[in-house]
Amino acid sequence: MSEPVADWVLSQKKVFTNWVNLHLAKRELNVTDLQTDFSDGYGPGIISLAKRYLLDYIFFIVSVLLCILMEILSGKQTMKYKAGVKLRLQKIQNLNICLDFIASEGIKLVGCGSQDITDGNHKLIMGLIWTLILRYQIQMGDTQSDIPEELKKVGAKDMLMIWVKGNLSQGAGYKGVLDTVRDFHQSWQDGLAFCAMVHRLVPEAIPFDTLSRENKVQNLELAFDTAHRLLGVPKLLDPSDLCLAKPDEQSVMTYVSLFPKVYKERGVHVPLSAEHRSFARSPSTTQLAPPSPSPPPTPAPATLAPTLKVEEPKQDPAIKALEDEVQALRARLSQTQADFEALNGTHHKCRETQAALEAARNGAQSDRSRLEAQVKALQDEFNSMEDMTARNTKTQKDLDEERKRSKDTEAQLQTVQGRVDEMQKSMADLERRLKEAEDALKNERSRAQGLEEELKALREKLERASTDASSSSASNEDALRKERERSQQLEQEREATRQRLDRDMAEMRKTMDE
Numbered sequence: 161m162s163e164p165v166a167d168w169v170l171s172q173k174k175v176f177t178n179w180v181n182l183h184l185a186k187r188e189l190n191v192t193d194l195q196t197d198f199s200d201g202y203g204p205g206i207i208s209l210a211k212r213y214l215l216d217y218i219f220f221i222v223s224v225l226l227c228i229l230m231e232i233l234s235g236k237q238t239m240k241y242k243a244g245v246k247l248r249l250q251k252i253q254n255l256n257i258c259l260d261f262i263a264s265e266g267i268k269l270v271g272c273g274s275q276d277i278t279d280g281n282h283k284l285i286m287g288l289i290w291t292l293i294l295r296y297q298i299q300m301g302d303t304q305s306d307i308p309e310e311l312k313k314v315g316a317k318d319m320l321m322i323w324v325k326g327n328l329s330q331g332a333g334y335k336g337v338l339d340t341v342r343d344f345h346q347s348w349q350d351g352l353a354f355c356a357m358v359h360r361l362v363p364e365a366i367p368f369d370t371l372s373r374e375n376k377v378q379n380l381e382l383a384f385d386t387a388h389r390l391l392g393v394p395k396l397l398d399p400s401d402l403c404l405a406k407p408d409e410q411s412v413m414t415y416v417s418l419f420p421k422v423y424k425e426r427g428v429h430v431p432l433s434a435e436h437r438s439f440a441r442s443p444s445t446t447q448l449a450p451p452s453p454s455p456p457p458t459p460a461p462a463t464l465a466p467t468l469k470v471e472e473p474k475q476d477p478a479i480k481a482l483e484d485e486v487q488a489l490r491a492r493l494s495q496t497q498a499d500f501e502a503l504n505g506t507h508h509k510c511r512e513t514q515a516a517l518e519a520a521r522n523g524a525q526s527d528r529s530r531l532e533a534q535v536k537a538l539q540d541e542f543n544s545m546e547d548m549t550a551r552n553t554k555t556q557k558d559l560d561e562e563r564k565r566s567k568d569t570e571a572q573l574q575t576v577q578g579r580v581d582e583m584q585k586s587m588a589d590l591e592r593r594l595k596e597a598e599d600a601l602k603n604e605r606s607r608a609q610g611l612e613e614e615l616k617a618l619r620e621k622l623e624r625a626s627t628d629a630s631s632s633s634a635s636n637e638d639a640l641r642k643e644r645e646r647s648q649q650l651e652q653e654r655e656a657t658r659q660r661l662d663r664d665m666a667e668m669r670k671t672m673d674e
Contacts, residue, residue: 177191298414380399
């Protein structure tokens with residue numbers, strides 16, 4: 161059997177869930193109730209399966225809806241989370257994105273990490289929701305406008321109480337209520353403080369002078385219904401939440417913090433003064449605040465119910481069958497026990513029914529064996545899912561190593577790219593040199609062509625000179641000799657030009673090959 165859940169825990173869970181739904185409704189989203197008592201009358205296998213369903217839903221809540229809630233509260237849409245994820249690792253990554261965003265908003269979470277929330281630490285989840293309420297509902301609410309200089313460093317809880325007392329001090333008829341409001345739990349149980357805050361805005365709706373402290377439930381119902389119907393204040397609280405020995409302080413503060421905005425919208429001014437802070441100071445903090453301690457004699461359970469209300473997952477047909485069999489077995493055992501007690505006084509009748517009792521006992525043993533076998537099968541299924549989770553973790557490690565290798569490869573590619581850039585520069589230089597060589601080659605070819613034409617002319621001249629040698633005088637022999645020497649010189653220059661061109665072409669081919 162699981163330990164009973166304290167009433168204040170259920171009340172806080174309900175109020176926090178209503179507050180979350182108040183904001184998620186802006187995206188047409190909703191969080192509903194989740195049954196937590198899975199273990200009554202069942203073995204460890206079914207309990208493990210129930211925990212699995214519970215954690216799966218919490219994964220969805222904290223890895224997606226929490227991101228959406230933070231976007232709504234902060235008015236920013238900068239988180240790049242993944243919707244529709246199934247793997248535990250992906251959900252943890254969503255959580256890390258959300259927690260980093262919360263930290264960037266200046267909210268300090270102490271001892272709360274994505275692993276804690278993923279593992280279903282209900283106390284931390286409730287504390288996280290309270291931190292968001294404290295920051296976005298109370299600290300950044302309309303109680304912080306027109307603050308006197310001496311109150312600028314007052315904590316959120318003190319400021320909310322100053323606002324309440326400043327409000328109640330504006331009417332002579334509220335004097336009796338003003339003197340009794342000293343905290344955010346027992347001072348609100350008779351409902352008069354709630355009625356006074358509503359009465360100041362819509363006095364015609366509440367006959368405040370006729371109210372009695374003895375009619376607590378009627379006063380609370382009147383205040384909550386009127387505030388919702390005429391002022392649009394959501395009904396986060398129910399009268400039953402205030403009928404506890406000590407109502408949950410954080411739940412009452414959450415509901416009361418909705419009123420300053422309504423007062424501001426209606427243009428009703430509430431003066432703030434340090435003299436209204438007449439209760440013991442309790443520093444407010446944006447750190448993770450655990451729920452208030454439960455009043456005796458009901459002890460707080462070791463494991464709190466989850467802060468968020470969620471739908472119970474569809475019950476497995478096998479579990480439903482087991483449940484029906486257990487109910488039938490309980491009914492059979494109850495009937496057998498009744499028969500045994502009725503027949504206990506008569507020894508003869510006891511002998512007559514002994515066989516039937518033994519048969520029933522054997523049937524119970526058979527049913528128990530079958531139930532244990534089914535429970536074992538469920539336990540094996542859960543173990544296989546745990547193995548799958550371990551494999552997913554190993555896959556993530558391999559993925560991290562692959563990413564590291566990818567980074568190394570990228571560095572090598574950058575080095576190769578540098579070398580390619582250098583080679584491209586060298587190629588550009590070679591192309592420039594090749595162009596210069598081609599231009600030089602063109603010039604040399606032009607020059608060689610001129611030399612060839614000049615040589616051809618000299619040869620023709622020599623031929624004419626040879627033809628006219630017989631008729632030429634001795635004075636022309638010197639001119640003929642000079643022409644021949646000139647022809648040989650041109651021939652040598654032509655050969656030197658050709659060899660130089662061949663060397664330049666060989667060098668360019670070698671450079672291109674390299």
